Amino acid sequence: MDFEPLLLTFKLACITTILLFCIAIPLCYWLVHTRSKIKPFIETLVSMPLVLPPTVLGFYFLVFLSPNTAFGNWLENILGIKLVFSFVGLVIASIMYSLPFMVHPIQSGLAALPKSYTETARLMGKSTWMILTKVLLPNIKPAILTGLVLTFAHTIGEFGVVLMIGGNIPGKTKVASIAIYDEVETLNYTAANQYSLILLSISFLILLSVYLINGGYLKRTIR
Amino acid sequence: MMYCNLQKTYRSGKRSFSIDIEASFKLNTINVLYGNSGAGKTSLLRLLSGLDKVDSGLIIINNNEWLNTKNKTFLPVHQREIAYVFQDYGLFPNMTVLENLEFVKKKINKVLLNEVIDVLELTQLLNTKPNNLSGGQQQRVALARAILQEPQFLFLDEPLTAIDETLRYKLQSYILTLQQKYQFTVIMVSHNLQEVLKVASHVCAIDNGKVTKQGDPKILLSNNKENVLTGIVLAMYEREVNVLIGTQQITIPKTYILSQNYIIGTVIEIKF
Incomplete structure (x- = not known):
């Protein structure tokens, strides 16, 4: 069995999770505190990947980022950045595709906190950064953990978007889910089963750890 | 002197609630915003602090403008x-x-x-997390934290509501002691007349988003209706009620009382 697709999958999941976390925190803070009229539109855009077939999202990425469009042409010929059929393009598509899985739990966590935490800190003259890092985020740890784990697990299981934007280039864009499809196509069920079993076990363990930690079972066992 | 003239309409779906208040508060004393639930006391406190934005208005403290919507002055909250x-x-x-x-x-x-x-007796609680404290203990910690800000103004939003009678009495004394010691201006929300009479130097009675009376706390006991006096229920018996009218305690038959709801500490109207 070739381990490269598995390593690439975990590399993609790690990078996507870290970058998406950095994007989601300010976005969630804004969504919770804003009274802007564009809020429903942003929330709709964030939730789109939940209902949209991944191939649709992948198709539009492919079209939008290809050198045939003005933007894609500008990226590739002026800046020298090639996003289609590259790992970077895969990361960007994964971030967009997993957006609701990170944003929804963190946004719910922040919205559930009493307004008085933020207002007390504001009256003390604390900056938004201080309020976020010292007051708000430490009080929504379960929501953050849920967001991180769901994003990681969801990225591991990506198929449609990856296939559309990344194709099937070994070492660059051939992640585990594509490898499984490849192996089945060539009737190599043993290899497909090995990949599948590894993904299944890891996904189960990751989700189990969230339920154990957020449910307080680990703390009770330690005591 | 702190002077404010504030207008604000809060909207929630089809419902709306308007605040239209002109009031003044004495500096370096305890001022109380008095009124029933939903009268607009907390809203006024939030507008004064800048946590909620006004539609129009003015806040002046000793000739310094905190807020003036006409010339777009808005002093940031902090x-x-x-x-x-x-x-x-x-x-x-x-x-x-x-x-x-x-x-x-x-x-x-x-x-x-x-x-x-030391003053708020917190020594034993220092390493405890707030969720493991009782309501009264949390109240003392919140007061301590507020005082450590070394503020000019201390805003207290019904801080003694969820506390039993004995503890409330003790915390009222804390507030009085702390105000006298640090000389900040307290603006406190309360719907308990006994509390107002105990701690306040200046009172501002609010009803339905408007100021109905303001001045010395004793004005709350006066009433404009003929042959009607206002008092506070101190104790209740089978057929009689012990009432504080002004500084006098009297026991009168329940038939003299106009309102049906005579819970200890509430204001009632008595017809003579």
Whole structure:
């Protein structure tokens, strides 16, 4: 069995999770505190990947980022950045595709906190950064953990978007889910089963750890 | 003197609630916003602190403008030197009591810190997280944290509501002691007349978003209706009620009382 697709999958999941976390925190803070009229539109855009077939999202990425469009042409010929059929393009598509899985739990966590935490800190003259890092985020740890784990697990299981934007280039864009499809196509069920079993076990363990930690079972066992 | 003239309409779906208030508060004393639930007391406190934006209005403190919508003056919330104790106290659950107190400032005044811990009897609670404290203990921590801000103004939003009678009495004394010691201006929300008469130097009675009376707390006991007096229920018996009218305690038959609801501490009207 070739381990490269598995390593690439975990590399993609790690990078996507870290970058998406950095994007989601300010976005969630804004969504919770804003009274802007564009809020429903942003929330709709964030939730789109939940209902949209991944191939649709992948198709539009492919079209939008290809050198045939003005933007894609500008990226590739002026800046020298090639996003289609590259790992970077895969990361960007994964971030967009997993957006609701990170944003929804963190946004719910922040919205559930009493307004008085933020207002007390504001009256003390604390900056938004201080309020976020010292007051708000430490009080929504379960929501953050849920967001991180769901994003990681969801990225591991990506198929449609990856296939559309990344194709099937070994070492660059051939992640585990594509490898499984490849192996089945060539009737190599043993290899497909090995990949599948590894993904299944890891996904189960990751989700189990969230339920154990957020449910307080680990703390009770330690005591 | 603090003067305000504020207008604001709060909208929630089809419902709306309007505040149209002109009031003044005495500096370096305890002022109380008095009124029933939903009268607009908390809303006024939030408008004064700048946590909610007004539609139009003016706030002046000793000739300094905090707010003037005509010339678009708006002093940012943190520059108003206000410490605010919310109804839910707003203590940060991830920090211990000591961490909550030390979070107030980068360089905390250690002398004041020790003094406040001593006055509010917090020594035993310093390493405890707020969620493990009782309501009264949380209240004391919130008060301590507010004082450590070394504010010019201390805003208290019904801080003694969820506390039993004995503890409430003790905390009223704390507030009086602390105000006399640090000389800040207190604006406190309350719907308990006994509490108002005990702690307030100046009262502003609010009903339905408007000021109905303001001045010395005793004005709350006066009534404009003919042959009707206002009093506070002190005790209740089978057929009689013990009432405080002005400074006098009297026991009168229930038939003299106009309102049906005579719970201890509430204001009633008595017809003679």
